[in-house]
Amino acid sequence: MTTVAQKPMSIAVLLEVPEPARDLDWIRNCLQTAVALELSTLPPYLCAYWSIQKSGETTSLIHSVVMDEMYHLGLVCNMLTAVGTVPNVLAAARSLDYPGHLPGGVWPDLTVSLSGLTKESVRTFMQIEEPENPLAYARSAKPTIGNFYSGISQAFQQLSPAPTIQTAKQQTFQIGPNHLDVLRTVKDITDRIDVIKEQGEGTDKLPNDPHVEGQLAHYYKFGEIYHERRLQKVGDQWEFTGVDEKLKFPATYPMGVLTGPTWPDPKEPAKSALRQFNEAYTAMITFLDSAWRKGSSGDLGASVGKMWDLGPLAAKLMAMPLPNEPALRYGPEFRIV
DSSP states (O other): OOEOSSSSSHHHHHHHGGGGGOHHHHHHHHHHHHHHHHHHHHHHHHHHHHHHHSOSSHHHHHHHHHHHHHHHHHHHHHHHHTTTTTTOOOHHHOOSSSSBOOOGGGGTTTOOOSSOOOOOHHHHHHHHHHSSSSSSSOOOOOOOHHHHHHHHHHHHOSOOOOOOOOTTOOOOEEEETTOOOOOOOOHHHHHHHHHHHHHHHOOOSSSSSSSTTTOBBBHHHHHHHTTSSEEETTTTEEEEEEGGGGGGGOBOBBBBOOSSOSSSOOOHHHOHHHHHHHHHHHHHHHHHHHHHHHHEEEEEEHHHHHHHHHHHHHHTTTTTTTTEEEEEEEEOOOOOO
């Protein structure tokens, strides 16, 4: 198997490549960038999730998005494996910066930070997931993650001859309501690209996730959290106007906004708690990287288990006041150590 670029490439530059010149190497570089892109959403979404004091509708909505993002990450890793390339998950994790921009330059004006759940953070999440054709807002003129995946799908379909699909070392796993399975044909790959797009964005006609019954796409789930209203159809328009007390914005632990790669000069016990979290996160990413590098289903299961082990470590941090702003709390850094 070949190994692709260690760092995400510029999506704008990748999409400037003329369509006839988008060969298998172009696809591989796009998919490695997609690994970083899918991975990059987990830290901010998880910080928001862990900061909520009591389980309820908002935690359920964010939890479902996190599980989908883990599934999408697995799909992209299987796609890379299918075209004879080792997914470099560890390199993708090392490339992430918070606060910082999304990998590959998607939404170049958007800065993604780590913080607790706030209206501002949810609005950022909506922008991350913004559809190519939103049903509840006017369309942005800027390229979206959906544009990027559409380009990858089109490139797969126009490859001639079609690539030989390799099934060895692909992983299978049940992730929430989604089943990660082996990709055996180009159509399998393009169908799963549609899943990634539609779970994040919905379709051009409906805001639903067409792959999980009763679920909205991510963009609209975050919209319901932001507006504290259900999405409903009013005439021929979709609007966030449905009253539901379960969507009242929840009480949270006031995690501060991480303004650099680390919290400045932490003292004990925060220093040890931050180290413990970063070590556990590094173990999670290392297992995830090993799962596809070695073809180890055990390592994949260990990685998912490690992710849920992070919750209690995050809770410990969110109980510790910041020394110069005691009304605010520490939170995870998500650093590879």
